Amino acid sequence: MEFFKIRRTIPFMRHALIFNVISAVTFLAAVFFLAYRGLNFSVEFTGGTLIEVGYQRSADVERIRRTLDGAGFKAEVQNFGSSREVLIRMHLEKNQSSADLSRKVIEILKQEDSAAELRRVEFVGPQVGSELANLGSVALLVTAVAIVLYLWMRFEWRFGLSAIVANLHDVVIILGCFAFFQWEFSLPVLAAVLAVLGYSVNESVVVFDRVRENFRKMRKASTVEVIDSAITGVISRTIITHLCTQMMATTMLLFGGPALHYFALALTIGICFGIYSSVLVASPLVMWLGAKRDQFVKPLKRGGARDEHEGAVV
Amino acid sequence: MNRFPPWKYALIALAIVAAFLYTLPNFFGESPAVQVSSVKATVKVDGALMARAEDTLKAANIPYTGVLLEQTSLRVRFGDTDTQLKAKDTIDHALNPDASNPTYVVALNLLPASPRWLTAIHALPMYLGLDLRGGVHFLLQVDMQAAITKRLESLAGDLRSQLRERDIRHGGITREGQTLRVRFRDAATRDKAREVIASNLPDLNVAEREDGQDWLLVATLKPEAIKRTQEYALKQNITTLHNRINELGVAEPVIQQQGADRVLVQLPGVQDTAKAKDILGRTASLEIRMADEERMNPEALAAAAKGQVPFGDEYYVERNGQPLLVKKQVVLTGDRLTDAQPGFDQQTNEPAVHLRLDGQGARIFQEVTRENVGKRMAILLIEKGKGEVITAPVIRSEIPGGRVQISGRMSTTEAADVALLLRAGALAAPMEIIEERTVGPSLGRDNIAKGFNATRWGFVAIVAFMSIYYVLFGLISSVALGVNLLFLVALLSLLQATLTLPGIAAIALTLGMAIDANVLINERIREELRGGATPQAAIAAGYERAWATILDSNVTTLVVGLSLLMVPGAVRGFAVVHCLGIGTSMFSAVVVSRAIVNLVYGHRRRVAHLSIGDTAWT
Numbered sequence: 001m002e003f004f005k006i007r008r009t010i011p012f013m014r015h016a017l018i019f020n021v022i023s024a025v026t027f028l029a030a031v032f033f034l035a036y037r038g039l040n041f042s043v044e045f046t047g048g049t050l051i052e053v054g055y056q057r058s059a060d061v062e063r064i065r066r067t068l069d070g071a072g073f074k075a076e077v078q079n080f081g082s083s084r085e086v087l088i089r090m091h092l093e094k095n096q097s098s099a100d101l102s103r104k105v106i107e108i109l110k111q112e113d114s115a116a117e118l119r120r121v122e123f124v125g126p127q128v129g130s131e132l133a134n135l136g137s138v139a140l141l142v143t144a145v146a147i148v149l150y151l152w153m154r155f156e157w158r159f160g161l162s163a164i165v166a167n168l169h170d171v172v173i174i175l176g177c178f179a180f181f182q183w184e185f186s187l188p189v190l191a192a193v194l195a196v197l198g199y200s201v202n203e204s205v206v207v208f209d210r211v212r213e214n215f216r217k218m219r220k221a222s223t224v225e226v227i228d229s230a231i232t233g234v235i236s237r238t239i240i241t242h243l244c245t246q247m248m249a250t251t252m253l254l255f256g257g258p259a260l261h262y263f264a265l266a267l268t269i270g271i272c273f274g275i276y277s278s279v280l281v282a283s284p285l286v287m288w289l290g291a292k293r294d295q296f297v298k299p300l301k302r303g304g305a306r307d308e309h310e311g312a313v314v
Numbered sequence: 315m316n317r318f319p320p321w322k323y324a325l326i327a328l329a330i331v332a333a334f335l336y337t338l339p340n341f342f343g344e345s346p347a348v349q350v351s352s353v354k355a356t357v358k359v360d361g362a363l364m365a366r367a368e369d370t371l372k373a374a375n376i377p378y379t380g381v382l383l384e385q386t387s388l389r390v391r392f393g394d395t396d397t398q399l400k401a402k403d404t405i406d407h408a409l410n411p412d413a414s415n416p417t418y419v420v421a422l423n424l425l426p427a428s429p430r431w432l433t434a435i436h437a438l439p440m441y442l443g444l445d446l447r448g449g450v451h452f453l454l455q456v457d458m459q460a461a462i463t464k465r466l467e468s469l470a471g472d473l474r475s476q477l478r479e480r481d482i483r484h485g486g487i488t489r490e491g492q493t494l495r496v497r498f499r500d501a502a503t504r505d506k507a508r509e510v511i512a513s514n515l516p517d518l519n520v521a522e523r524e525d526g527q528d529w530l531l532v533a534t535l536k537p538e539a540i541k542r543t544q545e546y547a548l549k550q551n552i553t554t555l556h557n558r559i560n561e562l563g564v565a566e567p568v569i570q571q572q573g574a575d576r577v578l579v580q581l582p583g584v585q586d587t588a589k590a591k592d593i594l595g596r597t598a599s600l601e602i603r604m605a606d607e608e609r610m611n612p613e614a615l616a617a618a619a620k621g622q623v624p625f626g627d628e629y630y631v632e633r634n635g636q637p638l639l640v641k642k643q644v645v646l647t648g649d650r651l652t653d654a655q656p657g658f659d660q661q662t663n664e665p666a667v668h669l670r671l672d673g674q675g676a677r678i679f680q681e682v683t684r685e686n687v688g689k690r691m692a693i694l695l696i697e698k699g700k701g702e703v704i705t706a707p708v709i710r711s712e713i714p715g716g717r718v719q720i721s722g723r724m725s726t727t728e729a730a731d732v733a734l735l736l737r738a739g740a741l742a743a744p745m746e747i748i749e750e751r752t753v754g755p756s757l758g759r760d761n762i763a764k765g766f767n768a769t770r771w772g773f774v775a776i777v778a779f780m781s782i783y784y785v786l787f788g789l790i791s792s793v794a795l796g797v798n799l800l801f802l803v804a805l806l807s808l809l810q811a812t813l814t815l816p817g818i819a820a821i822a823l824t825l826g827m828a829i830d831a832n833v834l835i836n837e838r839i840r841e842e843l844r845g846g847a848t849p850q851a852a853i854a855a856g857y858e859r860a861w862a863t864i865l866d867s868n869v870t871t872l873v874v875g876l877s878l879l880m881v882p883g884a885v886r887g888f889a890v891v892h893c894l895g896i897g898t899s900m901f902s903a904v905v906v907s908r909a910i911v912n913l914v915y916g917h918r919r920r921v922a923h924l925s926i927g928d929t930a931w932t
Contacts, residue, residue: 191816206863
């Protein structure tokens with residue numbers, strides 16, 4: 001079986017401008033929503049208390065909200081995963097001791113329904129929260145710089161720069177989606193976003209590897225032709241790999257429960273945009289930045305010494 | 315060209331067998347056990363205790379399946395949880411006759427149920443994080459400013475008594491923020507005082523200043539003294555927490571320093587957070603009191619043991635079992651104690667405990683010792699209104715200067731234990747809970763089941779797809795992927811890295827991404843075939859050409875994984891597995907799959923066709 005019986009080179013670069021415009025528009029939209037709506041950070045970043053309570057039967061969210069309100073707690077209450085689980089979120093309040101908060105809340109809820117069971121408490125103080133937020137952004141920055149440096153070393157600065165621009169654009173789009181739908185941005189989501197960054201760069205590397213190889217092999221072809229043939233050569237592998245990874249993300253979405261829900265969602269968005277950006281954004285960028293054969297191929301020496309990378313000879 | 319030398323196959327087979335062995339313990343589950351550890355630093359867990367516990371169980375006719383003596387704890391294994399519960403009560407009664415003053419912590423625990431020979435080669439099941447097995451996690455912040463302030467106050471007291479001893483007149487010592495200010499009438503007095511500080515209080519940096527008519531000395535703590543104070547505060551707080559958590563009966567508590575001023579406490583299996591918090595935040599205090607020598611005769615002690623304690627006294631039993639009458643009146647409290655270290659007597663070279671008191675404490679202590687030479691004093695640890703005599707030494711002579719040495723009839727370990735108890739009595743600086751995470755046991759089980767399910771079905775889907783799409787090569791890739799999973803689990807078990815829910819997600823994601831290497835290889839082989847290469851040449855060229863790409867793409871993924879390690883908590887749990895997974899997947903996708911392909915095709919003389927799906931359409 002084979003999905004892609006591609007007989008000739010597909011002229012991807014002919015439409016490079018269109019792809020870049022599409023990217024720019026989605027990117028700007030993502031930035032707009034990030035700025036306008038902002039991310040819905042979890043308590044891990046903002047500080048606060050999170051209490052998950054399990055019931056035997058369907059929980060009456062409205063009533064729990066009223067009960068807590070009556071007891072003087074400002075809390076957001078919502079279902080979590082199934083109708084029997086409830087998530088109570090409280091922001092940090094001045095002069096409120098964290099130590100008693102969760103105990104008081106569960107006492108109140110138990111008075112109402114003795115079947116209420118405390119499943120999880122998370123309390124994060126303000127300093128820990130802001131530290132995590134800082135560390136998260138530092139991690140993102142370090143990753144980006146390290147990737148550029150590696151690709152620069154391994155390929156050329158044009159490739160490093162294009163890869164990172166294309167893939168940070170993925171990251172921004174994932175964040176934009178989280179901002180637009182106001183999905184909760186938690187630590188596992190941060191891990192997913194960074195993992196996607198690595199994954200997309202990996203994708204770009206595969207394309208670039210082929211570009212480099214083709215520059216050496218197709219000595220007469222123009223840059224555009226080289227890039228086109230490289231993408232055509234790897235497109236089948238790109239799609240199959242992404243399909244496999246997406247299968248994992250999908251099973252996580254289906255079976256992983258609420259704890260992995262947003263993690264899997266971030267992966268899914270990342271994988272979809274990963275294909276697009278590494279193939280159709282990074283490569284045109286390399287082209288615009290002016291990648292040329294001479295950057296990879298030393299001029300042929302007299303005497304016909306073969307370039308060792310020239311490829312197989314039959 | 316597609317043959318490995320035999321040693322290479324053997325090496326791969328060996329790696330797989332080893333990985334299988336280390337993965338094995340994860341399938342045996344856990345068996346219920348009771349864990350006994352000592353609460354008191356002076357009581358050790360040893361063979362005698364093991365014999366005692368075994369005798370108790372035999373006497374009560376409770377069957378057990380194994381006993382394990384470790385450095386700090388004794389573990390007894392049982393067939394089922396009912397026996398475990400019964401045994402816990404029985405052992406608890408036998409080892410702790412006085413329930414209000416327990417000597418041992420007897421806690422329920424789960425032990426891996428894998429056979430003994432597996433445990434002997436250190437094959438243990440993966441170490442599950444709190445989100446998978448339930449429990450409590452606290453991060454406590456130590457208030458270092460308070461610790462430094464306390465130290466400065468105590469130095470101020472020292473300075474006051476030093477100046478008084480040498481008759482140096484000053485216009486008052488005050489603490490302003492993190493500095494001490496001493497006022498003098500004239501420069502000559504100030505110079506004298508400065509010399510005193512330089513020779514006797516080496517922790518202080520002194521600067522001179524003039525303020526109107528006054529001559530000032532401004533003293534600050536030296537940086538190294540600040541560092542020492544902070545380290546001491548942290549160490550003491552950790553010791554105190556250790557002692558308190560022992561009371562909770564937690565099988566495997568984790569109490570660790572994190573950063574310069576934080577303490578991490580993890581209590582797996584504890585559900586009663588309220589009690590845990592209560593115990594962590596409790597304040598204990600030390601008291602020094604005089605023994606009531608006049609009334610301490612055998613009759614009075616016997617009567618006191620029955621509850622008839624003379625008026626104004628309290629009855630205690632020393633650690634060595636000797637009864638003691640102690641006056642209720644408190645001579646000194648623990649606040650005055652600034653340090654306690656084990657050491658040796660300088661003249662006799664006997665083991666000793668060295669105490670340091672602050673200025674005011676030293677003055678009181680000098681007075682009391684002067685008036686009570688030859689009598690005994692008692693140092694008590696008061697917790698929850700209940701006292702315990704740590705030590706009751708005889709006063710040999712008047713002790714000036716706040717440097718006290720307790721020696722005689724002590725072994726080195728005893729000296730260390732007493733010093734620890736003296737330090738552990740109270741927190742050196744207040745602490746605040748800055749992060750708390752509690753996970754109920756049912757949620758932990760749910761998380762394991764969900765993470766496992768997601769991984770399993772994802773794996774099945776990938777195997778199905780690969781086998782259909784690449785036929786035999788797809789099947790080989792799937793086997794390599796399975797080996798990858800085996801290696802990853804074995805590595806996690808071997809390293810005993812903490813597995814969390816994000817860690818399980820990372821296993822799933824790593825598998826999803828690892829297949830990429832095989833897809834690259836298989837696509838390359840197809841391409842070579844289409845290009846007209848012979849099957850054997852196509853295999854060789856496919857693996858060779860794909861390798862550079864696989865390496866590049868894995869290195870970039872590794873870069874991300876490593877930088878993720880910076881972010882603590884859920885992200886680090888993810889990153890550890892992710893990084894390990896990149897290593898195992900490179901090996902299994904390239905080496906293991908190649909070995910299988912070589913075994914299948916490499917040893918045939920003629921291969922007409924590769925089972926890698928349809929490539930004949932060009």
